[in-house]
Amino acid sequence: xxxxxxxxxxxxxxxxxxxxxxxxxxxxxxxxxxxxxxxxxxxxxxxxxxxxxxxxxxxxxxxxxxxxxxxxxxxxxxxxxxxxxxxxxxxxxxxxxxxxxxxxxxxxxxxxxxxxxxxxxxxxxxxxxxxxxxxxxxxxxxxxxxxxxxxxxxxxxxxxxxxxxxxxxxxxxxxxxxxxxxxxxxxxxxxxxxxxxxxxxxxxxxxxxxxxxxxxxxxxxxxxxxxxxxxxxxxxxxxxxxxxxxxxxxxxxxxxxxxxxxxxxxxxxxxxxxxxxxxxxxxxxxxxxxxxxxxxxxxxxxxxxxxxxxxxxxxxxxxxxxxxxxxxxxxxxxxxxxxxxxxxxxxxxxxxxxxxxxxxxxxxxxxxxxxxxxxxxxxxxxxxxxxxxxxxxxxxxxxxxxxxxxxxxxxxxxxxxxxxxxxxxxxxxxxxxxxxxxxxxxxxxxxxxxxxxxxxxxxxxxxxxxxxxxxxxxxxxxxxxxxxxxxxxxxxxxxxxxxxx
Amino acid sequence: xxxxxxxxxxxxxxxxxxxxxxxxxxxxxxxxxxxxxxxxxxxxxxxxxxxxxxxxxxxxxxxxxxxxxxxxxxxxxxxxxxxxxxxxxxxxxxxxxxxxxxxxxxxxxxxxxxxxxxxxxxxxxxxxxxxxxxxxxxxxxxxxxxxxxxxxxxxxxxxxxxxxxxxxxxxxxxxxxxxxxxxxxxxxxxxxxxxxxxxxxxxxxxxxxxxxxxxxxxxxxxxxxxxxxxxxxxxxxxxxxxxxxxxxxxxxxxxxxxxxxxxxxxxx
Ligand SMILES: Cc1cc2nc3c(=O)[nH]c(=O)nc-3n(C[C@H](O)[C@H](O)[C@H](O)COP(=O)(O)OP(=O)(O)OC[C@H]3O[C@@H](n4cnc5c(N)ncnc54)[C@H](O)[C@@H]3O)c2cc1C
Numbered sequence: 128x129x130x131x132x133x134x135x136x137x138x139x140x141x142x143x144x145x146x147x148x149x150x151x152x153x154x155x156x157x158x159x160x161x162x163x164x165x166x167x168x169x170x171x172x173x174x175x176x177x178x179x180x181x182x183x184x185x186x187x188x189x190x191x192x193x194x195x196x197x198x199x200x201x202x203x204x205x206x207x208x209x210x211x212x213x214x215x216x217x218x219x220x221x222x223x224x225x226x227x228x229x230x231x232x233x234x235x236x237x238x239x240x241x242x243x244x245x246x247x248x249x250x251x252x253x254x255x256x257x258x259x260x261x262x263x264x265x266x267x268x269x270x271x272x273x274x275x276x277x278x279x280x281x282x283x284x285x286x287x288x289x290x291x292x293x294x295x296x297x298x299x300x301x302x303x304x305x306x307x308x309x310x311x312x313x314x315x316x317x318x319x320x321x322x323x324x325x326x327x328x329x330x331x332x333x334x335x336x337x338x339x340x341x342x343x344x345x346x347x348x349x350x351x352x353x354x355x356x357x358x359x360x361x362x363x364x365x366x367x368x369x370x371x372x373x374x375x376x377x378x379x380x381x382x383x384x385x386x387x388x389x390x391x392x393x394x395x396x397x398x399x400x401x402x403x404x405x406x407x408x409x410x411x412x413x414x415x416x417x418x419x420x421x422x423x424x425x426x427x428x429x430x431x432x433x434x435x436x437x438x439x440x441x442x443x444x445x446x447x448x449x450x451x452x453x454x455x456x457x458x459x460x461x462x463x464x465x466x467x468x469x470x471x472x473x474x475x476x477x478x479x480x481x482x483x484x485x486x487x488x489x490x491x492x493x494x495x496x497x498x499x500x501x502x503x504x505x506x507x508x509x510x511x512x513x514x515x516x517x518x519x520x521x522x523x524x525x526x527x528x529x530x531x532x533x534x535x536x537x538x539x540x541x542x543x544x545x546x547x548x549x550x551x552x553x554x555x556x557x558x559x560x561x562x563x564x565x566x567x568x569x570x571x572x573x574x575x576x577x578x579x580x581x582x583x584x585x586x587x588x589x590x591x592x593x594x595x596x597x598x599x600x601x602x603x604x605x606x607x608x609x610x611x612x613x614x615x616x617x618x619x620x621x622x623x624x625x626x627x628x
Numbered sequence: 629x630x631x632x633x634x635x636x637x638x639x640x641x642x643x644x645x646x647x648x649x650x651x652x653x654x655x656x657x658x659x660x661x662x663x664x665x666x667x668x669x670x671x672x673x674x675x676x677x678x679x680x681x682x683x684x685x686x687x688x689x690x691x692x693x694x695x696x697x698x699x700x701x702x703x704x705x706x707x708x709x710x711x712x713x714x715x716x717x718x719x720x721x722x723x724x725x726x727x728x729x730x731x732x733x734x735x736x737x738x739x740x741x742x743x744x745x746x747x748x749x750x751x752x753x754x755x756x757x758x759x760x761x762x763x764x765x766x767x768x769x770x771x772x773x774x775x776x777x778x779x780x781x782x783x784x785x786x787x788x789x790x791x792x793x794x795x796x797x798x799x800x801x802x803x804x805x806x807x808x809x810x811x812x813x814x815x816x817x818x819x820x821x822x823x824x825x826x827x828x829x830x831x832x833x834x835x836x837x838x839x840x841x842x843x844x845x846x847x848x849x850x851x852x853x854x855x856x857x858x859x860x861x862x863x864x865x866x867x868x869x870x871x872x873x874x875x876x877x878x879x880x881x882x883x884x885x886x887x888x889x890x891x892x893x894x895x896x
Contacts, residue, residue: 460838
């Protein structure tokens with residue numbers, strides 16, 4: 128009884144609370160410490176308002192699926208300014224959506240109503256880099272690619288890399304606990320993030336921006352903000368461990384006759400390449416064809432792709448070119464000479480330009496799909512041997528409802544990080560429609576749950592999957608999450624209706 | 629039916645191992661050259677040359693009898709030949725120079741290629757040389773022209789399209805020139821140098837990389853060809869271009885005008 132009561136009570140706090148809209152008085156207050164260019168508002172005010180269209184880039188998500196109605200965007204330049212804004216909003220019941228590069232794929236960075244958008248874009252300075260330890264301390268708004276470029280002359284690389292690197296921010300990566308292309312090698316952000324600076328819901332600054340590899344002094348609170356999608360606090364500073372850059376990298380794209388060969392291939396590749404294996408990515412034929420069609424990297428010759436049902440990209444990174452190439456060449460020779468070869472053919476990059484072009488085939492799939500149509504994205508963790516089953520079952524399920532074709536769903540495809548057991552199931556449709564949505568959900572979630580998988584491996588819950596959280600988290604877990612939310616953000620102003628309904 | 633009179637084409641493709649174009653070039657501390665301890669790959673224009681030779685074979689089928697790649701360079705240059713072989717060349721020649729030797733100059737290279745072409749006769753005689761218009765390391769852009777001069781052959785430089793008629797023993801080549809292009813008809817034998825737009829080189833496929841390992845590479849020395857690679861030019865000093873100094877911000881128009889005046893700019 129009391130359990131039920133508490134639940135409803137907490138739900139009341141985080142769900143039903145009516146927030147105040149941003150008003151002229153609020154903008155006037157922000158003006159007392161923010162320069163003119165750091166406030167964009169459509170509200171009438173003394174320093175000039177902007178046309179609503181100017182806020183479109185903040186109010187629309189990368190996929191064009193979610194639209195917010197924010198009237199005001201603030202772009203503070205310092206932790207102190209963030210703190211002032213948040214304190215004010217907490218006091219006056221104004222809900223806030225923290226926004227990084229706005230590349231998130233679950234609608235987390237878009238207001239559900241007219242929340243204030245707090246963009247971290249102006250917090251874009253590197254605070255320090257220690258070339259000996261490789262520890263980088265930076266503002267949350269730094270763009271991932273710029274950080275990569277910043278540490279490159281010191282022969283270090285970021286432990287995370289993903290297709291959105293030119294726009295996404297390190298704070299956004301932390302907030303979504305982004306996985307990406309290097310997770311297989313360098314692990315998740317829960318390991319490489321050493322410290323965080325966070326502005327809490329009442330404006331207090333939590334300074335855990337330490338640069339320690341080891342620090343077992345009680346609860347590791349910073350971990351809670353990694354993957355919290357801006358619902359527990361606003362990340363303003365990040366301390367992250369960056370690995371030394373590998374001295375030699377190679378990649379190959381392998382064409383496989385059947386999906387069934389992917390797993391035996393993965394085992395073989397792991398065994399033969401051992402410590403130099405740095406990525407093992409899977410692309411099915413549909414996804415590959417779309418990437419080539421939309422000019423994401425140059426495709427293989429017709430001869431090399433003939434009869435291929437899927438492709439695998441293998442990357443090696445190591446310290447000595449000759450050693451790595453010898454290992455890779457031995458593996459490739461063995462694969463081709465085998466009695467029952469696992470691969471049909473493939474290509475080995477011969478220079479850095481080809482290296483990038485092969486990666487673009489994999490990294491460009493997300494973008495290719497968005498050029499082709501409207502994407503329904505399911506980013507799931509399932510046992511490796513179920514990758515194809517899930518893609519096929521989804522396609523069949525849609526076909527039974529007569530939803531496959533130019534009029535509805537154009538393509539159903541799978542690609543992703545085999546090394547991490549993470550499949551991106553994508554359904555590319557002509558338009559977003561309720562009919563397709565209803566056909567896909569809860570079908571996909573039930574399928575995933577039946578394999579004890581995760582309904583969101585790396586993209587998060589955002590606004591898109593709140594209703595489906597229960598497929599991956601049980602009552603006990605969800606209840607604890609609610610309590611945490613209430614503890615960190617008692618008035619529920621931080622990114623409302625995200626993660627928890 | 630192929631008239632038996634037509635001689636089939638033997639194509640020679642010279643290739644150079646050079647610093648990869650994606651590498652950021654750094655001058656060495658002695659200022660005698662650039663840091664060579666970096667990623668090398670086949671000079672991009674030469675890659676285009678190999679690709680063009682392979683495409684000619686795909687178009688002319690049996691009309692192309694052989695595609696031979698040749699490089700003049702240190703031991704590691706053999707990797708570049710393997711790439712050419714993986715792309716579709718049949719065989720290769722490596723004119724090896726010691727690791728420590730200075731890089732041969734265009735005239736030395738042209739003479740070596742000349743000697744090599746003179747060596748072949750009868751069935752193996754070269755009809756067509758396809759080579760890069762320049763190497764991206766020294767950007768000299770001279771070898772093709774010098775070679776054509778030494779051989780007394782025609783030359784079609786900066787090619788963006790190449791069509792060969794084996795029977796008529798002639799080629800029609802579209803050349804990139806200032807502000808447009810020029811189409812020329814040439815008799816074989818001929819030296820063609822490639823421009824960027826000629827084609828997009830293919831990836832080396834795994835089966836072809838494996839096959840390439842078994843293709844023959846003939847090793848020769850400068851002495852075998854009777855040529856001397858001693859440089860005729862002396863490099864006095866290599867320096868980096870001056871660093872661009874970043875701009876400054878001014879608060880007002882007045883300040884800007886004052887700054888401009890300081891820098892010596894005045895209204896005419
Ligand atoms: C082409 C493409 C490829 C991608 N590939 C991958 C991939 O391989 N792996 C992967 O995991 N993801 C991938 N993503 C999605 C990924 O989640 C985001 O790209 C990225 O991590 C989000 O960063 P962002 O700065 O754009 O955040 P946003 O989209 O702006 O925000 C994402 C969420 O984080 C919150 N947030 C942002 N900044 C802060 C902050 N400073 N403090 C608190 N909360 C904050 C927002 O409120 C929102 O809930 C991809 C996206 C695209 C478009």
